[in-house]
Amino acid sequence: MIGDDIILPCHLEPAVDAVDLTVDWSRTDLKPRSVYVRREGVELLTEQNSLYTGRTSLSVNKLQCGDVSLKLSTVQLSDAGTYKCLVPKFNAETVVTLAVGSVSSPVIELTNVKNEMVLECKSNGWYPEPQMLWVDSEGKPISVEPTKNVRGSDGLYTVSSKVTVEKGQSYSFTCDLFMVQSNTAVHIIINLAVCLISFGTVVILIWKCGQKKTGKFKLHSTFYPNVKLSSDLFNVLF
Incomplete structure (x- = not known):
């Protein structure tokens, strides 16, 4: 996700001490293509693409075990792409594809319009393009x-969408935002179920997406009872 620190994996097999070896991380779609270069134990950053300034590093302790994985800090949308890890001495290389995503919590907005009520579900800060x-x-x-x-x-x-309902009746709706990245089989859903009661009370049940340490997702729920409509325009932020 955008803003996270991640590891792009690359290992020598069998494991050998790579502290004094040349390690070259690059992206062929960039100019300059260099993401990170380490030569004979020294970082060479003069040709590094400015997009990665101050955000790349290798672990010396892991290098001793043949682990030449690249740490990329504060991931940005522009980091999405295909990376090549090269250790010239052994003519060893591997390719890693990084997909970058972003999700955010939604806003529910209720507006009174004559004999109707407009319910808008809105959320910003998503990538790739979500569906609602x-x-x-x-x-x-x-x-x-x-x-x-x-x-x-x-x-x-x-992304935003509106639904209009008549006043004086009870309703139950769910606004689903979801993003499916087929190449990583990640399915992210944020559900908001809103019940509009005829006497003007709003009950909101929120399902928010949280991330486990394993990288998979689970749903957490929070219940907010008896939220009152105090004006013609009512915002609920999560």
Whole structure:
């Protein structure tokens, strides 16, 4: 995810001491292509692409065991791509593909319009482009205004969708945001179930996505009872 520190794996087999060897990490789609170079125990950063300044390193302790994996700090969207790890002495190389993603919590906004109420689900800071779906209490898709997906100057997406309901009735909706990266089999969902009660009370059940240390995802739930509508415009931020 954007902002994380990650390890791009690369190992010599059989394991040999690589402290004094040349290790070259690069991306052929960049100019200059150099991401990180270490030669005879010395970092050579003069030709390093400026995108990686101050964000790359190797572990000397791990080098002693033939582990030439690259640590990349504070991952950026521009870091997505294919990296090549090369140890010239053994003519050993490997290729690592890095996919970068970003998710964020949503905002629920309720607006009174005459005899109707407009419920908008909105979230920004997503990559790749997410999908949004409104469903009823039985999990069936409901008819809503077209979803708006806008990509900002930072490359991240803002997605929003509205559903309009009549006042004086009870409803139960779920706004699903999901992103599927087929190449990594990651499926991320944030659900917000909103029940609009006829006497003006809003009950919100939130399912938020959290990350386990294993890299897989699990769902956590939080319940907020009896949130009152205090004005024509009501925001709930998570």
